[in-house]
Amino acid sequence: MILTHWKDQPVKTTPHQVDVRQLYDKTDAQAMHILLRPGEQLKPHITPVDVFFFILEGTPTVQIGDEMEMVNENTLVESPKNIVHCLFNKSEKPARILVVKTPKPTASARLL
Numbered sequence: 001m002i003l004t005h006w007k008d009q010p011v012k013t014t015p016h017q018v019d020v021r022q023l024y025d026k027t028d029a030q031a032m033h034i035l036l037r038p039g040e041q042l043k044p045h046i047t048p049v050d051v052f053f054f055i056l057e058g059t060p061t062v063q064i065g066d067e068m069e070m071v072n073e074n075t076l077v078e079s080p081k082n083i084v085h086c087l088f089n090k091s092e093k094p095a096r097i098l099v100v101k102t103p104k105p106t107a108s109a110r111l112l
Helices: none
Strands: 019-025 030-036 050-057 061-064 067-070 076-079 084-088 095-102
Touching (some): 030 084, 061 076
Antiparallel strands (some): 019 030, 030 095, 050 076, 050 095, 061 067, 061 084
């Protein structure tokens, strides 16, 4: 059994300049933990693989294509490949999001 706690993982350097930590990295999938403090957001980007977001804590606003909605905890949001998506924390409390990409991307996301 392999156990991974998000707080034990190093913060990755990304263009988004937020707390992103890799939890899982295999050929078939990649999982990241994102902590968005109040007022933080990702840069809009397009990923070449399917992605889903599972909201662990808080109420981030999720943009998928032209749709934007505040999402509650314990909710899964799907984002198809090659469509713009973004996460915002417009609330007063931290938001934690599990991000899963499948399959693991072989090319970088394209920032907009």
